[in-house]
Every structure is written in structure tokens, then in C-alpha cells.
Amino acid sequence: ANICANLVLKRIKQATATSLWWFKTYNQALPKKDDLNIVTDWDGNAVAVIKTTQIDLVPFHKVTEVFAQTEGEGDGSLAYWRKVHKAFYTREMKNSSDSFNEEMLIVCERFETLYP
Template sequence: MKLLKIGGKTMTYFSEIVAFGSSESEQTHLAQLVLQGDKIATSSLAELYPLRQLPLSKIGDIWQIQDGQQHVICYVQVTNVLEQPFGKIDSTFAIAEGDGSYANWYQIHETYYTKLLKKHGVTLTNQTPLICTWFTLIPDPSLSL
């Protein structure tokens, strides 16, 4: 647990450092989308949480968003978390992820998730569970951790 100060108010929170994407340029691009308000959600493979011994995020958690240079460029607060099968992702969520369209989201994520799961001997299907997480940008640039 850590302390966060926003506008003179101190709160206790769980913090995670997050860099979206797998390459330096992709991480910087996606971090900029968060700053612009064009990326307000993300998805991840539910199967990888126990393998990586990671806790699921909870509503209220604060994420420190990093760019490709590993600089924290902003903070977001988790507003919703749900498990959704890969085949049930819709265009609203795809756009919230910052991918512009469902077709673009599907092409990017089908390729990425297939590659990740293959390393563990698992095949991506429409029933593969994803953890879908929505977040909101914490607008106060003077916050300190």
C-alpha cells in the first residue's frame, strides 16, 4: 500500500506500474493515447495472472502509466474490471482501448494473444477469458507519490 496526495487530500491505494504494448514505440504511443483520453480501457489474458503471480486490479487501484522510456507520464484510477470472453468483445470496448475500430482491435489482439498463449501451449479461442479493465485519467499534474 502507498499514499497518494491529490489536491491536499491523502489516500491509501494499491499502485501498479503499467506500460501498455510490447515495444518501446508502442508503449509511448499508447501512453500518449491515455493522456489524450483516447485510451480508457485495456484487456489482458486471464490465464496469465496465476502464471505470473499477479493480483487482479480492483476498482480504485491507481496505475502509474509508463512510456517506452520507462518514465511515468500519468496516473489513472481503475473504474471497472470484468471478465469477458475474447469472442464477446464489442466495438465499444475496442474503441475504449484506443484501437479506433473493432476490426483493428481484433487484428492486433488476436495476433498478440495467440503469440502469448502459444508460449504456454494454449490456443486462443472465442471463449478465452480476458480481463477487461476501464480507467480514468487522474487530472492533477501536481500529484506526488
């Protein structure tokens, strides 16, 4: 959480990718354009305000290099993005009857940092 919050503060991280599976499993509404959110560190301290600028539902295997770079984690490559997100989604679904697959939909959310 602290690493991602710091990347948002530096305006390096301007996107996030949550599995559609997570939204459905936890009965959460999908983000919408112009949503405002508070980014917190691990301890729950507010560090930034972000505004959603775009939402796309994309199969995992069709996430682009540009999106991976916009997410801003690791070395910014699509290879890195795929490796860490596949591992994350696999762990996320571990205790369910579902499992990771390359066709699963990812909620690709782009945002801008409004504050600070």
C-alpha cells in the same frame, strides 16, 4: 509503450485488455475498481496516473465495439481490436502448452486518467 502512453495522455485510451491467462500464468492479482497505476513510456518514465473504474471478465468473442472504442487503439473498431489482440494473445501464449481461443477470458479494465 510510447504510443499507448500518448493515447492515455490524450484521454483517447481509457481501457486495456489483458488475458486472464496472463494473470494466472504470472501469478498476478487481478486489478480492482479504484486501483491507481502509473503509466510509463518505453524508457520507464512516468507519464500519467490512472484509476481503474470497472473490471469485466469477458470471453474474447464477446468483447464489444464500445469497449474497443474505449481502448482507443488503431481505428477504434471492433474488427481492428480483434485482429491485433488475437495476434498479441497468440504471441503471448506461444511458448506455453496453451493457445488462443475465442472463448478465453479477457480482463477488460476501464480507467480514467487522473494526472496530468
